[in-house]
Amino acid sequence: MRNAIKLCITLCLVFLPAVWATPDNETLDYDTHELAFIRSLGPWPPVSKKDESNRFSQQEDAIELGRQLFFDRRLSLNNTSSCADCHQPDLAFQDGVALNTALAPLHRNTTSLLNLANRPWYGWGGEHDSLWSQSIRPMLATAEMHTDLSALQKVLSQDSFFQCAFQQTTGLNLADLTQQDLLVTIGKLLASYQETIQSGKSRFDLFRDQLVDAENTSPSQKNAILTAEEQVGLKIFIGEGRCTFCHSGAHFSNGEFGDIGVSFFTANGIDKGRYDGIKALRTDPYSLLGRYNDATKNSNDAKEQGNTETIPHNALRTSHLQLLHRNWGEFKVPSLRNVGQTAPYMHNGSISTLMDTVDFYSELDEERLHADGEKILRPLHLTPIEKDSLQAFLLSLSGPIHAAQEKPSLFSQCR
């Protein structure tokens, strides 16, 4: 009996969670493997890079005109809604509801527009390979903006200020454009603005920077930016939780797709996710393989020099994509940056809160998951303390949100 008590005390001393013994301002111990994972989750923000498929990318006047279009309800049928009505700046550029009902009930959750520049795929099914082609989608969708392009061209052409600003920005005469060219140009202007919607450094980023600096200089165990609870959550995230299998890199997303067992049934049928996304991409006239990719101009030069097989370098990912049976029911791995501000969660908005999401992963239904080999996902069976810690860590991923602000002086000669 005495031995049993001794053993119990020893075990308690050894295995009591570090969080209980660690003051809030101390850095927990991390092994080499953990440090490598933490390092891989940054740096943040990423280096700003021009989207070569969009000739207006990072142009000041295009950003301002795109910003104006983003808030302009004339883009929708009967002036019913603007982009900003569903992607609300005050709600981390999403809408805060499970499924929006724009012009008709939708079957996918409205995603946040944070940090979308230079991502490989857009949309829950990855139907688009550029931000500008993704920006065209809601305009064409009958259940969303259902834009009447003919009416839009007419009304914008009659707006002398807009016509002037458009001419100044694009060098194009609005009235002379084909409807497709108008659509693509508006998509590219909208994308130019959306590229500026970014989240700044979060408390996690500051912690990571501190840890990386400490690796390079003399280690400091004091004044950690994350609390002990958040650090325990971090350890779960990069360790037994296996979250970094998919939520990897500085974006906390590998940019690809996965099936985590969320229902793909909709009110009217089935959402095949990535499977239909790839099919849609392959027939999309606005994909990077099409003629609207502004990077193709260099490739055309190459073709004239006899290299007929040239694919624009920014379309190589699209051209090598393969359609696989397992894509069925896969949905985009979302970024977890500012995840505390982007509820509800999942492609169909079926999980209301962040803690419910942690619960979902903790008690995963293994029978619903498809895996022939070692399971990537498995129920974590987290304790209430561990769940709180994981949630606390996820909340530490929020940084200040900023986007391009109004710059009326850019078009002063148009007034």
Added chain:
Amino acid sequence: MPWTQLSRAVFLRAVLWLLSLVVTNTVMACTLPAGSDINRQEGEFLISVQFDKQPLELGALHSIQAIICYASGQAYTGEIKADAIMPAHNHGMNYQPSFTMTSPGHYTGTGFVFHMPGLWRLRLTLQSDNGKQLIEHDFVL
């Protein structure tokens, strides 16, 4: 045509043929560079593979440069098929890489995206008169 002119033409042709033979043999002589990411013999093939960057970046599009020779020193000029799998999870990439031969024995392959951390197995399949040769290379990302 006078005989003198004819014999001069034959002589010149012979010289050109000999020169082309020398040049061709020089070009076709296939050797592997040292210090590649993969550098080894597999069956009748000598293989060198160099990734575009190290360390490899998770989720990024990568390309490789491959040099493939027969052990005899001749350049391999056949087809290369490639994929990469995660043996533990029994799944591969979401992309189908493709190869272009830039000169005899020299290939550029692109379309490699390794989207998860862990053990990956790169698989190259070559086709020779003796059948298919599978070359596998494991690495951890």
